Amino acid sequence: xxxxxxxxxxxxxxxxxxxxxxxxxxxxxxxxxxxxxxxxxxxxxxxxxxxxxxxxxxxxxxxxxxxxxxxxxxxxxxxxxxxxxxxxxxxxxxxxxxxxxxxxxxxxxxxxxxxxxxxxxxxxxxxxxxxxxxxxxxxxxxxxxxxxxxxxxxxxxxxxxxxxxxxxxxxxxxxxxxxxxxxxxxxxxxxxxxxxxxxxxxxxxxxxxxxxxxxxxxxxxxxxxxxxxxxxxxxxxxxxxxxxxxxxxxxxxxxxxxxxxxxxxxxxxxxxxxxxxxxxxxxxxxxxxxxxxxxxxxxxxxxxxxxxxxxxxxxxxxxxxxxxxxxxxxxxxxxxxxxxxxxxxxxxxxxxxxxxxxxxxxxxxxxxxxxxxxxxxxxxxxxxxxxxxxxxxxxxxxxxxxxxxxxxxxxxxxxxxxxxxxxxxxxxxxxxxxxxxxxxxxxxxxxxxxxxxxxxxxxxxxxxxxxxxxxxxxxxxxxx
Ligand SMILES: Cc1cc2nc3c(=O)[nH]c(=O)nc-3n(C[C@H](O)[C@H](O)[C@H](O)COP(=O)(O)OP(=O)(O)OC[C@H]3O[C@@H](n4cnc5c(N)ncnc54)[C@H](O)[C@@H]3O)c2cc1C
Numbered sequence: 001x002x003x004x005x006x007x008x009x010x011x012x013x014x015x016x017x018x019x020x021x022x023x024x025x026x027x028x029x030x031x032x033x034x035x036x037x038x039x040x041x042x043x044x045x046x047x048x049x050x051x052x053x054x055x056x057x058x059x060x061x062x063x064x065x066x067x068x069x070x071x072x073x074x075x076x077x078x079x080x081x082x083x084x085x086x087x088x089x090x091x092x093x094x095x096x097x098x099x100x101x102x103x104x105x106x107x108x109x110x111x112x113x114x115x116x117x118x119x120x121x122x123x124x125x126x127x128x129x130x131x132x133x134x135x136x137x138x139x140x141x142x143x144x145x146x147x148x149x150x151x152x153x154x155x156x157x158x159x160x161x162x163x164x165x166x167x168x169x170x171x172x173x174x175x176x177x178x179x180x181x182x183x184x185x186x187x188x189x190x191x192x193x194x195x196x197x198x199x200x201x202x203x204x205x206x207x208x209x210x211x212x213x214x215x216x217x218x219x220x221x222x223x224x225x226x227x228x229x230x231x232x233x234x235x236x237x238x239x240x241x242x243x244x245x246x247x248x249x250x251x252x253x254x255x256x257x258x259x260x261x262x263x264x265x266x267x268x269x270x271x272x273x274x275x276x277x278x279x280x281x282x283x284x285x286x287x288x289x290x291x292x293x294x295x296x297x298x299x300x301x302x303x304x305x306x307x308x309x310x311x312x313x314x315x316x317x318x319x320x321x322x323x324x325x326x327x328x329x330x331x332x333x334x335x336x337x338x339x340x341x342x343x344x345x346x347x348x349x350x351x352x353x354x355x356x357x358x359x360x361x362x363x364x365x366x367x368x369x370x371x372x373x374x375x376x377x378x379x380x381x382x383x384x385x386x387x388x389x390x391x392x393x394x395x396x397x398x399x400x401x402x403x404x405x406x407x408x409x410x411x412x413x414x415x416x417x418x419x420x421x422x423x424x425x426x427x428x429x430x431x432x433x434x435x436x437x438x439x440x441x442x443x444x445x446x447x448x449x450x451x452x453x454x455x456x457x458x459x460x461x462x463x464x465x466x467x468x469x470x471x472x473x474x475x476x477x478x479x480x
Contacts, residue, residue, distance in 0.1 A: 008047065011070065015050055015093070018060040023099070025049040034094045037086055038079040038141065041345060046073075046087035046094040053099040055174065055182055055213050061095065062211065063180030065464055073466050074207040076149025077120065079141035081348055082433025084206050084469045085149070097148045100213060103127045111219045112171055112188040117148025117212045124217075133219035136163035140337055148212040154204030156429040158256040158290070161385035163220065165429075166203065172216035173199045178209075178460035188216045201455065206431050207466040209459040223292035225299040226255075228326030229307060231317035232283030236261075236359040238313045239285045243355075243385055245313075246289065249306050253299065256290040257385035264336040264381045271339040275332060279316040287384075288333060290326075333381065340379045340392060347393040347408040351419045352428035355387040365391055365418040372414045373407055375399075388428040391415055412439070432470045441472065453477065 008026070015024050025031060026048045036043045050072070052058040065072050071092040075085045087094050097118030104114040108131045115124045121135075121142040128135040137150055139157035149155075151173065156165045163169065172187035185199045202210050233239050236259065243257050262284050268275050278286070291299050300319070307317050320326035340346060353361045362380060369378055375396050382389035393411040395404045416426050416439055432440045444452070449471075456463075456471055463474035471477065 011048060011093070014064055014068070015048065015061065018064055019050060019057055020053050023051050023053060023057065025051070034075060034078075034096060035086060036078070037081075037083065038077075038144065039081060039348075042083040042086045044086045044088060045090050046092055047090060049094045049096055051096045051099045055100075055176065058095075058100070058176045058211060058213055059180045059182050061180075062176050062178060065093070066179040066462055069462050069464060071464050071467055073469075074148065074152070074211045076118070076146035076152070077141070077144040079145040080149060080153055080206075080433065081350070081430040082206075082427075082435040084431065084433030084466065088468060095211060097146055097211075097213070101146075104214065106131050106133070106219075107188065108133055108219070110188045111221075112216055113219055114172075114186060114188070114214060114216045115147050116214045117146060117151070119147050121145050121147060121150060128219050129222060131219075132222045134222050135169075135217055135219055137166055137169065140334055147215055147217075151203055151212050151215050152205060152207050153429075153431050156383065156386065156388065158258060158383065160383060160388075161257060162252065162255045167200070169218045170199060170203055170215055171218055173202055173212055174214040175202050175210040175212050178462065178465045182213075183210065186214055186216050201459075204431065206433060206469050208456060208469055208471070209465065211465075221294060224294040226290065226292040226323065226326060227299045227303045227320070228329050229289045229303055229317055229319045230278055230329045230332065231287050231289065231307065232279045232315045233285040233287060233313060234283065234315060236285050236362050239287050239384065240355070240359050242287065242310055242313045245310055246306065247385075249309065250291050250302065253291045253293045253297070253302070254289070254385075255292045256288065257383075258288040258333060259380075259382055259384040259389070260286045260288070260333060260336065261380040262286070263377070263379055264340070265332060267340055267379065268332050268335040272335055275335065278318060278332065281316075283315055286332075288329060336379070336381065341394055342397070344395075345404060346379075346395070347411055348430070349391050349393075349412065349415050349426075350388070350428050350430045351391065351415065351424055351426055352386065352388045353419065353422040353424035355384070357422050358384055358387055358389065361418060361422045361424065362389060362391070364421075365415050368414045368418055369393070369411055373411055376407060376411055386428070387424075434469055437468075437470065437472070440470070 034049045035045045072095050073092045075094045075096045100116040101118040102116045106113040125135045136159045138159050150166050154167050172185050174186040175183045377394040379392045467473050
């Protein structure tokens, strides 16, 4: 059964009735802000934007949409990178979580906080720090993305190797289901083996199974020491050998291990005159290393000693002597991420392979890409401690848009074919959405697809929630 686009006058009348003042936006100029995602690659005007201010309003809204078969798409901070949060062709109502942004509670004794889904990640992190704790989800978009989006995409980031992905940090959820019922799984228990762990089904489901309205999240003691180094290396193999040693020598104090190939450093140096080449000569690979913790161990000495002991691998390095210097070293990565496309379009990939095979994978993928499309400019970096690499592709300057499309298609096919050979994943962090759907459906086995379709049918029988993300749209699938 498909959702149907309602006549707009009756839609406005009905939704105005279930939302409080300012809860429904319908004027074209008000909708613009909800129509384009961070990448700029996806623009589509929604039918309307509903902004519930409470769980009760969200529940009433969904009850109505379910009964009337009105298609909706939940939206957080629009920083997702797979085109899932913008409406489909003027046929969907965007459900923005922005008015549900309260921090409901923080308990430093439970090391837990309960946050509404519309809370911006950075605000949640700041609130945790005010209570001498940290919420460890950390990445470039944290000033814009929202907790519900992080849960729905199972976001990762720089600190996954120490603290895990969002899934590892969720203790409980509150979710409004497609039919408006509220599932209250908002617990801060560390251990709870009563039956199925239902929260897991919503984490990473990209808005297709329910609307997350609040999350209980794990906190950790706030580190009193954070030490950062940037090192230059001869190769990715050496970077991975350094990672293996760091895991043992720095133990669980290792918080981040980020690889950037030379091309990425060149972007930062080109784009920002105040960021000179970090070392006297260029190196094929660079790694940002962070260790953090509290207590009695001097982490600065530990990092210096570790890098000294790895002199056979490390060609050159800088260890930040202040927090500000450490943050500046991270900017070499941040600036590269922001400026890699020169303000234009570029292909993003977000793949993973077993850590032990990452160096070979990158060499093979770059070789195949260079053979198929020598005109493409690859930009390679990633959370290599998690086996996760971004092998992005920038088109040559002046290329027309049709040719760019062809380049992206060919480049992605080459990279994904190598991912398949290495037993990897075509989506390590960003999800499937609409952008990766074809590649996902081409690879999923029939049993997994059957189970996934059954789950979708059970949670959203009228197919009103983010239809056409992850799985094909209801109109293209027989759900009987
Ligand atoms: C500069 C940059 C760096 C990034 N770095 C990383 C990184 O290191 N690691 C990583 O994993 N990701 C990264 N991302 C992508 C990451 O997935 C998102 O930034 C973030 O998790 C999405 O949150 P959002 O609030 O912006 O969600 P949106 O983009 O608004 O939505 C994303 C998806 O979640 C759904 N959704 C949103 N809110 C809800 C809700 N309350 N209930 C149900 N579904 C909902 C949407 O429908 C959509 O499917 C990065 C993005 C950018 C722009």
